[in-house]
Amino acid sequence: MKILVIQQKMIGDVLTSSILFKFLRAKYPNALLDYLINEHTLPVVQNNPNIDNFILFTKEEESSKPALLKFSRKIRQTKYNVVIDVYSKLSSNVITLFSGAKTKISYYKPYTVLIYTHNIRRINKADNMSSLAIINRLQLLKPLDIEVNTAVPKIYLTPEEISKSKHFLINKQIDFTKPIFMISVLGSGANKTYPFPYMAKVIDRIAKQTQGQILFNYIPNQEEQAKAIYILCEPKTQTQILFNVFGKNLREFLAITKHCDALIGNEGGAINMAKALNIKTFSIFSPWIDKDTWGLFEDNRTHVSVHLKDYSPEIYNNKTEKDMKKDALEIYRDFYPDLFDEKLKVFLQQTISHK
Structure with a gap:
């Protein structure tokens, strides 16, 4: 048995879809289980013992039709029995179509039903603590x-990685007897990034x-933006x-x-990664992102989130997700830190009381 799971694009999506492999391995212990992902997302699924091979989708295949077709023909050579297309977009439609797999599974879309042998309709409401992102993947x-x-x-993570990072923090004068907070100061884009002055106030509260x-999560090319938030914080902070x-x-x-x-900070890949590391999280959702889909395992204690819709539902009357996304930067202005200050205060108290 050879099974290919396809999940391209974002880090959070790739991490979330990796849950499938645990159950595939249990069902088919001797199967070849491969994961097709974008090359930049590999670090979040590296060392997963249930995955045999990672097939990396590059920028060339993403931007070039000839390269995509060549890539698809290469996939076909493996002769997979089953393809599970979680991504379900044009590139993965093509890869699945050319795969030659007898069983092809994806989400129901009226324009792709002929490609797949099984078209699964998404569930729109969760009835347990799992988010729709988890539930629909398991479907x-x-x-x-x-x-x-x-x-x-x-x-x-390997024991070596954990040990090395601890020594790194000690060398940077981190005191492990005091609380340490990682702040996701920037989202994956402007429309998923809490306004800088508001984020500074959140950090001041912490x-x-x-x-x-307090540590900031940013990559070198985001240093200028991260520094702008730092400057907005109070001198003591x-x-x-x-x-x-x-x-x-x-x-x-x-x-x-x-x-x-x-x-603590912007909902997105960093929040999902922290949850996968069993680290407590407090996430601030962008106004246009669906909390029911991405509010993973929230119990208002270990994992807590806030969304503008929780406080000002009237803003969402007669507006589609597309409308909210288009106006996200403007709508963010109504998401004042004061709205969730008490909720953050309780989360912080519960966190440091266990230190």
């Missing part, structure tokens, strides 16, 4: 007679209440921010986050 296993209701993504050490303590790559970020008491 894709049903044609293989695998019935699962919930699952938790997991990131696999610093004042916990007297903790700035003394608690270790601005130059950050991971130079994704695996280093993961290993550093493993030592933090919580990750």
